[in-house]
Amino acid sequence: MTETIAVVTGSNSGIGRAAAVDLAAKGWTVYGTMRSLDKGDKLAAMAAERGVTVHPVVCDVADTASVQAAVAEILDDAGHVDVLVNNAGIGGNAVMEECSIERYDEVFNVNVNGIVRCSQAVLPRMRERGSGCIINVSSIAGRIAAIGQSPYVVSKWAVEGLTEGMAQELAAFGIRVAAIEPGIVWTAIMAKNTEAPNETGAYDAHYRRLFAFYAKGLQTPGQPAEVADVIFEAATTDSPRLRWTCGWGGVELSQNRAKISDEDWVALGAIVDDAEYEARFSELFGLDITSSS
DSSP: OOOOEEEESSTTSHHHHHHHHHHHHTTOEEEEEESOGGGGHHHHHHHHHHTOOEEEEEOOTTOHHHHHHHHHHHHHHHSOOSEEEEOOOOOOOBOGGGOOHHHHHHHHIIIIIHHHHHHHHHHHHHHHHTOEEEEEEOOGGGTSOOTTBHHHHHHHHHHHHHHHHHHHHHGGGTEEEEEEEEOBBOOHHHHHOOOOOOSSSTTHHHHHHHHHHHHHHTTSOBOHHHHHHHHHHHHHOSSOOSEEEESBTHHHHHHHHHHSOHHHHHHHHTOOSHHHHHHHHHHHHSOOOOTTO
């Protein structure tokens, strides 16, 4: 049986850490990338607890030279890469008016260009072998313009377009591409994602509704292990598909946004009263976000 070689970016925490350990536990040889090996203690501890090894590799997906060096190191050691999980990413809260161009650039560079860098680095060998799989970890925010998260939403919508294009471009070479679209999942990024740059004071309701939505989801969030299971299924299933949704609210938001009109979506933003907003949101999306329950 041929050994499966996988690379998981951003493997030092959250979904990436869970996926790296889970794939290793399934018998794969896994390389987990992170910006600094100092960040890998929890990954090593989790892997040891499961009785497996994840090989740590220094890689900053925001830097082309770092990505090229990391992939060269992996290819030198393993010879090839069968599965690339583009998981590394950052959040970004802000309404459009109050978000600097520099912040858009920063989030896009990690969340989108990071995928491009890593994919470009592994694809020549995948094409030569006529096989491979690239999994891009997107977000439900790539399917619905989540309030108060403009830089993050823009980046994840770009990930969706990038993934769709990659899947078609690479199909002729026997390379599978898929997007994972988690809803709310309990990871360390949640604790970090608390910024609300309400500089004008005009967007109090937007940020309030953003944090109330996450507070609701975090009452019963998805877990990183759940996403890891979906990543493995997307990479190995005999019935591949382009998009995989999981986590709290993922299915409801993706399916129902496709059903409601753009006009209803825009009108939702015009509602002033929070209770009325919550009720209408729940009506449109079949997802209870009311603060009273």
